[in-house]
Structure formats: structure tokens, C-alpha cells
Amino acid sequence: MYRLYDEAGRTLYIGMGRNPMGRWAAHANQHSWWPDVVRFSVHWFPTRQDAAAEERRALREEATVHNIHGTERHGLVTGAGVRRALGDRRNFFERSPAAE
Template identity: 70%
Template sequence: MTRAAVYRLSDASGRLLYVGMGRNPMGRWASHADQHAWWPSVASFEVTWFASREEAAAEERRALREDGPLHNLHGTPGWGAFLVKANADCQAYGNKAHREWDKDHPGWRTDLKGKPPAAGE
């Protein structure tokens, strides 16, 4: 079995910003720092290791459903259609698409969190 970790990134007030999973959390953080405009808000992190990827994936799914991280979309209830549209829009931005798209659409995650897109959006 391959160990894997679930990591939680929070801001200075303790608000959960992001939950992720992987075998190399610090490597993933470098990717987040390069791709996401919210990265400078990260003030603390927590890493929990699991004996298998399957156990880590189960915890990540639970955290996405129940803990409400601000910047996760993948795996959260009601966001599938919105994520598909956002990713399609990002294609026009090329390299570092997510960061540039975030800059051009400030507040989109905060404004829409908890409000899944209407049917057809």
C-alpha cells in the first residue's frame, strides 16, 4: 500500500480555504501557489497521513462534503456543472489558466459558494 495525506490549508482567521490529497503535499502546494490567486491567503496547514490512498480519498471526500473549504470545487455538492463551465472558460487563458481566470473574475468562488448553478448554466 502507498501512504497518502490529506492536507487542509487555512487563512489567518482559521477559515478553511482548501482540502487536498496526495503523496507529496508540499509538491501540491507548489502547484497551488503557481496556479491560484488565493494562495497568498494561506497562513497555516494541517497534514494527516493515511496508510492507503483509498483511506485518504475517503477522508478528502468527507471533508469536501462536510467542512466547506472555500476554494474547493471538485467533489463538493452541486458544483459539477459549474466546474465544467469554469474549466472550459479557463482554456482561453493558456498557461497558469486558473490564476489568470481568478484574477479576471474576482470573488466568483465566494459569491457562488453554497449556491449551485441553476440548471443549464
């Protein structure tokens, strides 16, 4: 399991994998926040299940900046979550009168 930190010491992201450096390369290619990472920590566990349990605990209890899955933000940034958050304000799938 690994944690990525910014210059101020905030935990940007918590993740896990057998090859943390490989995961970091993927993060570097996929996420605009990657340049903010200045430090990391890695903690190895006896089993993948142990690592997953600790990752779940950490995501519930620690305030990360960019994790979504496993946090209370999960579902709020997906398409369904955005539609729920907007409620009755507008149906994005209906054509507007101006478009007809």
C-alpha cells in the same frame, strides 16, 4: 490529506497527495488565492484509499472556500454549469445581430 487555512481559520482548500509540498507549489503557481494561506495541517493515512475516502467525506461535510471537485459547487463553475445556470437568458454560441 492536507487542509490549507487562512488567517481567520477558515478552511480554504482540502487536498491529498504523497508530496503535499509539491502540490502546494503547484497551487502557488496556479491559484490567485494562494497568498491567503497562512497555516496548513497534514494527516497521513495507511493507504491512498483511506485518504481518498476521508477527503471525500471532508469535502461533503466541511465548508471550504476554494474546493470545487467533490463539493456541491462541482459542475457550476464549468462551461456546462455556467450555461445551465444562465438557462434561457442567452445562447453564448449564437452570433448577436450586432455582430453580423
